Amino acid sequence: MNEQAIRFEVVAREGEARSGRLMTRRGVVETPVFMPVGTAGTVKGTRFEALESEELDARIILGNTYHLWLRPGTEVIRECGGLHKFIGWPRSLLTDSGGFQVWSLGALRKITEEGTEFRSHVDGGLRFLSPEVSMEVQAALGSDIVMVFDECAPGEATHEVARTSMELTSRWASRSRAAFDNLQRAGADTGRVEARDGLTGAQALFGIVQGASHLDLRRESLERTVEIGFDGYAIGGLSVGEEKPVMYACIEEIAPRMPAASPRYLMGVGTPEDLIEAVARGVDMFDCVLPTRNGRTGQAFTSKGKLNIKNARYGSDTRPLDEACVCSVCRRHSRAYLRHLYQAGEMLASILMTHHNLAFFLDTMRRVRQSIRSGDFTRFRREFLEGVSSGVE
Ligand SMILES: [Zn+2]
Known part of the structure; x- marks a missing residue:
């Protein structure tokens, strides 16, 4: 067990909302936190300097095991000293397990007790992903937080289908735990750092709660996952086709029951409104x-x-994307210019729009943290939701 791979403390609460500090072996992550997604070793359209800059100040980003495993492959990244060194990112990294990506392949994959067989979208070759393979790949990537290999069920899955899937996820979680512990003992973690600040310097492992939209299965999944024991806990398999109220009901049922002393992670969600509602x-x-x-x-x-920005009414609009935003794009560029870039197919359009969006998400989370810490989250939530539903003029 690596009980001290990460440390988490809650510093303020308001209702169920909480703000805390997650210490990984690469630094402090203030929570609630939004992690930009670096699918194939890149947060698309963004340089790492920008993510690290005071303006964005992303403390942790996500890497995709599935994509990196297929290309450039585990060996290349291991030889380059792990994912941090390979991409040039010194801060915290979380990798998903590849479970969701192979599940998303639909008819192109076959799930058995052992794992999932599928055809690579890169070269068409037959590949096999299992809890053991996923743990091996994530050890080679050397991410600071590793996710167990899970199986997702569609949002509208029947109770029977969701139960079978949840039980498989539970068995895969045990196998992930065992394989992960063996790899840590064997020193397979490419990103290993010196033990310090009371942390072991090893990778951390998070478990995932599944069960589709069935709350009894979700509760059972949580119990089984906590019984195995992880450094943090995630809710997976939401935002996969179910209605919003169903998603919120599921989060409301499960999040407060998750271990209070561990970080709680909602995977792959969502819009700014979803983030606020889940917080x-x-x-x-x-x-x-x-x-x-x-x-x-x-x-x-x-x-x-x-x-x-494609909308013709912005053709000569001299206002910034968001008049309330102070990001470098909004300070410098007009909607008219951004629309022109987009219409002309200029790559700068994507770069600038992405920058603003990341600034908006990260700044929103900064304000969420501040509001919880100053006991003002209820008001912030109401005003934010009123704002985003008011419509852009
Ligand atoms: Zn902006």
Whole structure:
């Protein structure tokens, strides 16, 4: 067991919402936190200097095991000294297990007790991912937080289907735990750092709660996951086609029941509204591709809701994307210019829109933390939600 791979302390609470400090072997992460997604070793459209800058100040980003395993491959990253060195990112890194990506392949994959067989989207070759392989790849990547290999069920899965899936996830969690512990003992962690600040210097492992939209299965999954024992706990398999109220009900049921002394991570969710609603229900960590993906397709998140830069009415609009935003893009550029770049197919359009979106997400979380710490979260939540539903003029 590596009980001290990370340390987490809650410093303030308001209702179920909490703000804390997560200490990983690479530094302090203030929570609630949003983790930008670095799918294939890059947070698309962004330089790492920008992520590290005072303006964005991302403390932790996410890497995708599935994508990095297929390309450039585990060996290349191991030879380059792990993912941090390979991509040039000194701060904390969390890697997912690849479970969600292979599940998303749908008909292209076959799930058995042993693991998942699928065809690579890169070269069409047959590949096999299991708890043991996922732990091995994540040890080679040397991420600071490793996720167990899980199986996702569709949001509308029947009780029977969701139970079978949840039970498989539970068995895979035990196998992930055992394989992870063996690898840590064998020193397979490529990103290993010196023990300091009361931390072991080893990787941390998070468990994942599944069970689709069935609350009894979710509760059982949580019990089983806590019984195995992890450094942190995640809610997986949400935002996969279920209705919003169903998602919120599930978070409300599970998050407050998760171990209070450990970080709680809601995987792959969501819009700024979703983040605020999940914080109010007790979640500490988030990741989502929305700010980067939507940035590339011309959509900005603003304090008044979404803005689509393709819209002709912004053709000569001299205002910034968001008049309430102080990011470097909003300080310098107009909607008219950004629209022109987008229409002309200039890569700078994606870069600037992505930057603003990341600034908006990260700044929103900064304000969430401040409001919880000053006992003002309830008001912040109400005003924020009113703002984003008011509509961009
Ligand atoms: Zn901005």
